[in-house]
Amino acid sequence: xxxxxxxxxxxxxxxxxxxxxxxxxxxxxxxxxxxxxxxxxxxxxxxxxxxxxxxxxxxxxxxxxxxxxxxxxxxxxxxxxxxxxxxxxxxxxxxxxxxxxxxxxxxxxxxxxxxxxxxxxxxxxxxx
Amino acid sequence: xxxxxxxxxxxxxxxxxxxxxxxxxxxxxxxxxxxxxxxxxxxxxxxxxxxxxxxxxxxxxxxxxxxxxxxxxxxxxxxxxxxxxxxxxxxxxxxxxxxxxxxxxxxxxxxxxxxxxxxxxxxxxxxx
Numbered sequence: 001x002x003x004x005x006x007x008x009x010x011x012x013x014x015x016x017x018x019x020x021x022x023x024x025x026x027x028x029x030x031x032x033x034x035x036x037x038x039x040x041x042x043x044x045x046x047x048x049x050x051x052x053x054x055x056x057x058x059x060x061x062x063x064x065x066x067x068x069x070x071x072x073x074x075x076x077x078x079x080x081x082x083x084x085x086x087x088x089x090x091x092x093x094x095x096x097x098x099x100x101x102x103x104x105x106x107x108x109x110x111x112x113x114x115x116x117x118x119x120x121x122x123x124x125x126x127x128x
Numbered sequence: 129x130x131x132x133x134x135x136x137x138x139x140x141x142x143x144x145x146x147x148x149x150x151x152x153x154x155x156x157x158x159x160x161x162x163x164x165x166x167x168x169x170x171x172x173x174x175x176x177x178x179x180x181x182x183x184x185x186x187x188x189x190x191x192x193x194x195x196x197x198x199x200x201x202x203x204x205x206x207x208x209x210x211x212x213x214x215x216x217x218x219x220x221x222x223x224x225x226x227x228x229x230x231x232x233x234x235x236x237x238x239x240x241x242x243x244x245x246x247x248x249x250x251x252x253x254x255x256x
Binding site for chain 1: 130136137138139143145147151152153154156157169179199200201202203204205208209210221222223225228229230231232233237238241
């Protein structure tokens with residue numbers, strides 16, 4: 001297994017960037033620890049470490065909108081990775097956008113530039 | 129100014145991802161604190177916070193190979209940003225590759241898949 005360097009932050013986490021494997025669009029960024037890294041490699045599905053829940057976070061586990069790993073790239077220092085993924089369902093963001101980075105910094109503040117795939121009010125209401 | 133959320137990590141840092149503004153290739157990922165964020169916005173040149181030096185890190189400051197900001201995207205939680213940049217000199221990685229993510233995870237380990245733009249042995253020797 002490829003060993004990464006989790007020693008540089010106090011919490012043992014490094015950033016993992018999910019990028020659409022076909023378009024190159026950056027979908028989201030979350031964190032992994034050693035256990036989440038192993039789980040991602042073993043399952044082929046992007047698995048992060050949730051800082052708020054302090055638990056594994058298999059992206060899309062409940063909705064089925066998982067991220068299927070197509071390729072993984074690691075950086076020169078072994079402390080940052082790219083997951084090239086197929087985003088099932090088309091939207092990575094809980095706000096319903098394809099990418100979590102749906103806002104651009106402009107002179108007057110933030111402007112929405114992303115593409116909305118679903119309405120979270122509808123989807124999450126149905127899921128209850 | 130757009131305020132980001134630097135409160136989620138003990139060190140007050142959030143990831144900043146540098147992406148080639150034309151090709152969409154992810155070049156590198158580093159960290160910013162509030163001061164580096166302000167400096168980036170004010171100067172239009174990617175400025176990170178070096179964890180090892182505990183100081184501002186203007187990428188390419190000594191070599192002239194800076195990253196000119198073309199666009200900035202922020203994520204849904206305001207705790208991760210994308211710098212869409214023009215990488216002056218063509219290489220973001222100190223190892224001479226266009227991108228720091230020049231290795232792919234394969235069954236047997238890591239395989240170099242990136243494009244080398246310069247030979248670091250030559251370049252850094254000349255710089256001394």
